[in-house]
Amino acid sequence: MTPDTVAGTVAAGEPLPVGARLGHYRIEALLGRGGMGDVYRAQQLEPVSRIVALKLLRAQRLDTAHIAYFEVERQLLAQMRHPAIAQIFDAGTTPDGHPYFAMEFIEGSPITQYCDTHALSLQARIALFIRVCEGVQHAHQKGVIHRDLKPGNLLVDEVDGRRLPKVIDFGIATATNLGQGRDVAGTPDYMSPEQASGDQALVDTRSDVYALGVVLCELLTGQRPRAHGETVTGNARTLRLPSEQLSTLSPADADALLAHRQQSLPHLQKVLRNELDFVVARAMRFDRSERYPSAAALAEDLQRFLRNYPLQAVPPSRGYAWRKFAQRHRTGMAAAALITAALVIGFAVSVYGLLQARAQRAIAEQRNAQLEKVAAFQQSMLEGIDIEAMGSGMAKGLREQIAQHTPDVAASFNANLANASTADVARSLIDQDILANAERAITREFADDPALAADLRESVAKVRLALGLPKQAAAGFAQVAKFRDGSFGASSPKALSARQQQASALLEAAAPKDAMVVLDAALHAASGLPANDPVLLRLRMNQAEAIATLGDRPRARKLFAALRAQAIRLRGERDPVTMDISNDLAILLGRMGEAEAGRAIMEALVPMRMQVLGKDAPDTLGALHNLAVMRIMTGDKQAAVRLQQQLVDTQTRRLGAEHPQTLAELGNLANMLNDSGKPEQALPIAQQVLAARTRVLGADHPQTLKAMLNLASILARVKRFDEAMALQKQVADARTRLLGPNHPDTLFIQLNRAPTYFQAGQPKAALAQLDAFLPVARKVLGDKHPQVQMGYDIRAQAAADLGDKALAIASYRELLALREAALGAQDIKTIDAAWNLEGFLRKRGDLAASDELRTRYVTPLLQAQPSALDDDQKRMAKTIRDTEASEAQASVQKPIVR
Template sequence: MAGATWPTGGAMTMPIDHQDPDSTELLSTRSPGASPANGAALPAGTRLGRYRVESLLGRGGMGEVYRAQQLEPVRRTVALKLLRARTLDARRKAHFEIERQVLAQMRHPAIAQIYDADTTEDGHPFFAMEFIDGQTITRYCEDNALPLARRIELFVQACEGVQHAHQKGVIHRDLKPGNLLVEEVDGRALPKIIDFGIATASTLAGTHEVAGTPDYMSPEQAAGDQSLVDTRSDVYSLGVVLCELLTGQRPKLAGETVTADSRTLRRPSEQLDTLPPGEADRVAGRQGQPLAAMRRVLRGELDWVVLKAMQHDRADRYPSAAALADDLRRFLDGRTVLAVPASRRYAWRKFARRHRAGLAAAAVALAALVGGLALSLHGLMQAREQRRVAEQRSSELKKVVDFQQSMLESLDMQVLGARMGEALEQQVGAAAPDQGDDFRALLARADTTDIARGLVDYGLLSGAEAALDRDFADDPQLAAELRESVARVQSVLGLDAKAARTFASVADYRGAALGEAAPETLRARRAQVGALVASAEYDAAEAALRRSLPELTRLPANDPTRVGLELAQAEIVYARGDLQAARATRQSLLDGLLERYGEDDPAVASARGALAASQRQMGEFDAAAGNQEKVVASRLRQLGPRHDDTLDAQRNLAVLRMQSGRRSEAVQLQEQVAQATVARYGNEHPRSLAARATLGTMYADAHQAEKALPLLQSVLEARERVLGREHPETVRTRLNLATTHARLDDFAGALPLEQQVIETRSRRLGERHPDTLSIVVNHASTLRWAGRYGEALELLQDAAPQVLETLGERHPLHRAVLSIRADTLVRSGRHAEGLATFREAVEVRQRVLGERHHETLRTVWELVEACRQAGRDGEAERWWQSDLAPLLAADPDTLDEPLANLAGAIRSRTEAR
């Protein structure tokens, strides 16, 4: 599995717990008794091994399907598929043995289980499958006049079954309505996919015939080059089936299933328009839609879904069946469909449809809110007029300016959003009492904090900046004070790029008027640098910082502005990739502050937290955790539990606990941080996105990938929209999402995301930057789990010396390189090299972490397993007795969480043997 990476600071590669494969009842090897005669169907009563043929169910180009009885070890009705057109020689029989064991591992409600697979005496393959007494999915939908939403729900269930098989490494290659059956169980319709792996097995015969059904076949499959067929080929076939479910017929293509570079695909809505008027009305009516409404639904979104699934180029299709299913769920839930070209108009239209009941009342409430904000802005702009009218009343003017600054800076988006929600509920309750409960349910799904933040930015701050430029040109000092208030609000709202520009104009004016050494100038410059660092504009941040550093000695050493600028300097050094220099700067600053001011000074907590971040980046987790515990205690004591600095400190502590193996404590703490942050700022504020991204990564590392995947996907979409595709936080989230896909064995989803991260970081940070090296090692690990051992080893060959030279022997990434390389060598059959590398990995961990550290002992366990696999039982026993036996003999109550988890895993594996 790929190593986890963390959303704060440098990405770290964590050791991954070895997981046993899903327990599987392997298919036994048998020699059937009867061989089929050419041409004629098998007569009733014919025995094939432990199966007795009852009747012929169907016949195709590849063979026949029979209803049969399994006679032993249990009696049951099965569907027996005999591939009469194929015979397997000895070599291909060996391949077939491997293939059928893979097929046996599939366990999913939407997949007809394959009980057995074998060959007849003369080499004809056959499969015994679960007998499905049902109809094809298209016939079932038509006969039962299923509405559109129910058809899509059935189709989504089928997609989930396909995704399960893909994760097991099985491609269907012949998805069509005839292989997507629907049976009713307790009155509930359930889809069942049949013939999984049949087409795959048929190719083992070595002929050039293309397996599959031409009408549903992807272009690359039709071309006959099986090396080009992957999971996206099944996605294409699913797109054809979806079109048939929607319109009653397959899509019309120019050059259907041929290998032309381009072709024209008729959209489902266009295909519906080609039907005779009566037939088109019938198709729409059977789905519970008037024809006009059906056309709108298809043109709006479902056209795009079918087109994306059936793209001629595989790279342009949905990357997986799960992605296709997710987009259809979005359609059913009324959310934006990813296949539709992104536009604000489309997103707003979907939002309006989901919240139609409350929008009329919302318009009234929003008008009142905007009107109130406009009045506040009007009052703010009157300061100039007041100053001219009452020039001698400077004290009164100062009070007005202070009041207006306080008004802007104290805007609480959570409170503002909550008040708006309450006003909307009151409006709807008065106007339509019978819709009150429905509206409250809809409102609960909206993020009023995010709406309020966008409204304040659009309706107040943008107008305020324009008014300042227009009306305060002759009073730049007052304009700078007011503009600083606007910038602070922009920063609170997470609009870092805007805040940086606004703070820069304030700092530039004060530098010219008061000098760069003035406290007011340095304060604005500090805010500018912070906003630039937050928006990843490091070159601009460094240029602004250079203007202030010579003047800092005029401020006390513990002044927040001075400490903030000095820490920002270290942050920029880290961003350039020099971890040692950043750590040294932070350590020196902390030592000086402690000596002069003691532990309780707020500046000490800031410097200590920055040092803990450097220690974590260098892999010194225990030291970092000790420092971060002190920071959290100080923040709670001085600032309280809801302050931003306190939440940031707790989030960093949660990350350190996770990296130290204290997973349950880490997840529990980060859940609290994420909940508090979202409650205050809304889902899409940068602070909220950071907290949610960290939580998603922790879920993945705590073996809760099913919770991590949707959370990280939503964070990635938001960060791409809010921060841009190449912002460092967006890139880091893309990597964490790739890691989660890998944990679910979805390597087709993980590897392209990792490659995108490598390309972005190499271009923006350089190939030897720690963050770039981290993803390269992650990518090698994922290639290993995907079975692409040669590529993994080649990547590690280049990366290993760079990691050691850049980060040193003590860094976790160096240890990860050794373990991944060792495991990959063993898996590829190079046992001697693998064992030697595993021994080196153990020695490094013993030297760096100690002999009883949980990471050291886990690597010893991996070495023991590798020795046994290589037939080195004597060496395995020596390592076991010297290192692992004492761990298993220890009282569990005396072990910390990581060691207790490791001992439990070893016992489970030992007992399973």
């Protein structure tokens, strides 16, 4: 293979030559070979140029069934961020299915070699080892088990004079997960008994704790522990302790060992025998349930050693506790020795008890604070996972693999993949492999601290909610709320906060009835909170949202309006809770046909969110989206399209062209273009959005149905009526089945079918549709709703086409009353209804009534100065003049029939 040649298949037993290409990487040198694979120094060529360590795993070959899981695993590995972990930059597979990992290149030396070369003291070695444990704990919290911890994978380098340990080679964790059968991955001398047995289902984080125990023994004594039966499943389980191994050293070996550790042999043996023997023994227990439960627990015990506190691994005794106390307070003890023996003993015992209690409390408080920080960090990291993008990446990777390896089945594979949701696969894997494991760990590790366990479960629930698992999140919040109800009382702020989050999750999971049950009880319990309490305000906001979702929008509007006024008065307009209430009220007003009122709120809200949250914050972008919708609903089409195009560009830049949020903004842009008289531009955009929504979410998902309805509207505009009516019927049937026949969304689509029938030349079908649904829609949606007003407009036009002038006149009268009440006498929609009614009355001979309508509504528009009219009013005036001129000319030219 010549330099810069792309590597094809991996030849068994042969290393890659210098200059070979593997993905974006060019091989520069072979660094080492092992049972699992080879490690190379490589140059990354794009998108950035840097030196990496590239590990090629020869022992594993991925088949097609494992590609999706490998994609999720490599995403998780790349998300590990810790100073003691070598960053994994990338991962992939060779053309013949061998996985490889590109990771941070570390020029350090193995931890044992580094410590000996620099003659580090026992304390310095342990401090360095603690940093390693912290890195391993970080990986465990990410759901990743190393499986091959040994000095060669624990490198130490120096940066600006500071020792920095790095854990490398986490790739073996992924390779092992993807392996089949009972193949054992790892290094036998450092392998736990359960890992050596070959049953990988038994391997968990405690297997890494075992390997850390082996490394610790080697750091302390220069030798690995001589374990008979410890790495096999036999009955012999004896372990020679580190202090015992020192007694077997030859004088020459003992001198070399002591020179590297700055210790005398008796002192080193004493320290090991009294304390550190117990640490190594506990870390390497044959029964994993008897080991340290985590790498963090091992590190904590070693920290206690460095700080002269009693170790958890050492059997408790008064003498041991006293010795540790004396070590911590040597100066005080020396001074106290000058006093009488009785006073010394009494004073020391009293002080010991007090200081011990304070120290234990301080340790507990520090541990809780650290755990809270870790939980918050992990929560933010997991919440930031883009599930949809991860799913799209999995799908893309699968298609590429199939096209490359089995192109003859690519077409059928792609067809089947279109019916699957790779985002759901990624979401399920993260839920099962990370979050479920986290919950089990919380139950196991924090049984003695249920309050902290509840806080951690709350963090897991928040992650689930952010990842699009609202049902599971609601169950987690419910568990947290139940504990806090019993421990602190149902009226406590922490319990009410959990209930509020549970209700929000239930609403997001489309379970408003269940949410109402939670909210009713929570609001009763929250009656004692101050009126300006944010939890109380959010509970009331959730209540209004649930009522609106269940269909009683007028009541929800009153609740939202009163709540917003109270929040502004008590917390101010720029408060986050107040802004959320304003946003939800504006949306509800738009849905109820009061778009002008909703727009007024949004025009004020958008600049506030930009100033308080930032222009690219999710809530700010959401407000911009809502404002664009309000502008189009109020007739400001050009401004709406401009703002919506900006949103599409922003989300494409932030998230990518095929991200769900980008697709949502694209769908909105298609609607606005259609409403602006540009359906040809809107059609391909709407088709793109529907295809993506159906593939990712399924045919019955609300977002898919919305995309289907939008496309139907555009198809009707370009006169492809058969396609439009088929899509509308599909949406109506699905909403009736899922939401019920009288739900606002169901009635909206049922009314929307009438104008399509009419435009398709089927006025009888349009009237039949309106007769069936317009009365109940008016009752549910309200007189101000545009869809209700549209229904009366179409009824009038269909009746006129069928020659039923009485029904046409009655419909226009009703429409005029509705529009004037909702929009005012000067609105062009009101004028249009009055002008049409005037025409029918004049043809019927009712001149007095027609003249009255013209004088009140039409004449003021026609006589107004053009400078006083907006573009829509000018177009309306021109339409009236042109139509009436054409009618007058037709009347003059009409032949007389005798």
